[in-house]
Amino acid sequence: EVQLVESGGGLVQPGGSLRLSCAASGFTFSTFWMSWVRQAPGKGLEWVANVKPDGSEQYYVGSVKGRFTISRDNAKNSLYLQMDTLRAEDTAIYYCARDILQMRIDHFDHWGQGTLVTVSS
Amino acid sequence: QSVLTQPPSMSAAPGQRVTISCSGTSSNIGNNYVSWYQQYPGTAPKLLIYENNKRPSGIPDRFSGSKSGTSATLGITGLQTGDEADYYCGTWDSSLSGFVFGTGTKVTVL
Numbered sequence: 001e002v003q004l005v006e007s008g009g010g011l012v013q014p015g016g017s018l019r020l021s022c023a024a025s026g027f028t029f030s031t032f033w034m035s036w037v038r039q040a041p042g043k044g045l046e047w048v049a050n051v052k053p054d055g056s057e058q059y060y061v062g063s064v065k066g067r068f069t070i071s072r073d074n075a076k077n078s079l080y081l082q083m084d085t086l087r088a089e090d091t092a093i094y095y096c097a098r099d100i101l102q103m104r105i106d107h108f109d110h111w112g113q114g115t116l117v118t119v120s121s
Numbered sequence: 122q123s124v125l126t127q128p129p130s131m132s133a134a135p136g137q138r139v140t141i142s143c144s145g146t147s148s149n150i151g152n153n154y155v156s157w158y159q160q161y162p163g164t165a166p167k168l169l170i171y172e173n174n175k176r177p178s179g180i181p182d183r184f185s186g187s188k189s190g191t192s193a194t195l196g197i198t199g200l201q202t203g204d205e206a207d208y209y210c211g212t213w214d215s216s217l218s219g220f221v222f223g224t225g226t227k228v229t230v231l
Contacts, residue, residue: 035220044207044209044223044224045158045160045166045209045211045222045225046123047220047221059218060219062217095165100171101213105154105171105172106153106156106220107172107211108158108166108211109171109177111166111167112165113165
């Protein structure tokens with residue numbers, strides 16, 4: 001059974017940093033793209049970033065470029081999101097998702113339960 | 122700001138059919154496959170439809186997807202109270218080099 005378990009969320013001040021983790025199990029982690037998707041309170045879904053199976057390529061939504069870094073450790077079956085220079089508008093539940101990405105095809109077939117990040121003074 | 126447009130809400134009586142539209146452009150829906158997600162309050166989204174019209178294992182055939190040009194549609198037939206949820210479309214956007222979600226549609230069963 002595929003399982004994705006996020007951790008690392010919490011309360012942080014504006015301008016601060018936080019590192020999210022996602023522990024994956026039940027599938028061959030090193031062969032799948034992985035993504036972070038977030039949802040601000042009462043708002044819709046927003047894709048944040050994804051990373052290639054070998055970690056050599058990453059893509060980001062414009063609003064986090066230069067502030068967030070997605071990475072992975074295939075030996076530990078883990079996905080990470082380093083979030084720096086956090087802003088109030090980054091407040092959201094952050095979901096880890098398995099990303100089925102091929103030519104013209106992209107969708108998220110498994111999701112974690114999410115971890116809440118609150119940016120506030 | 123979402124680049125895919127959905128109606129904010131839709132409603133119908135039990136047993137009826139609802140269709141949710143998702144409008145995009147040639148850089149997203151027009152040239153890439155569409156997926157749909159169902160989300161209940163306080164829970165993670167779940168994949169409902171992928172590659173325009175395919176259903177993952179366990180998704181009933183009451184749910185269907187289609188695409189035409191730069192628009193996609195999710196259909197739900199035989200509406201049940203358990204279908205009350207938020208629904209999101211999504212696809213890769215080749216111009217943005219990123220995945221984009223629709224604005225979301227809240228379905229209410231009357």
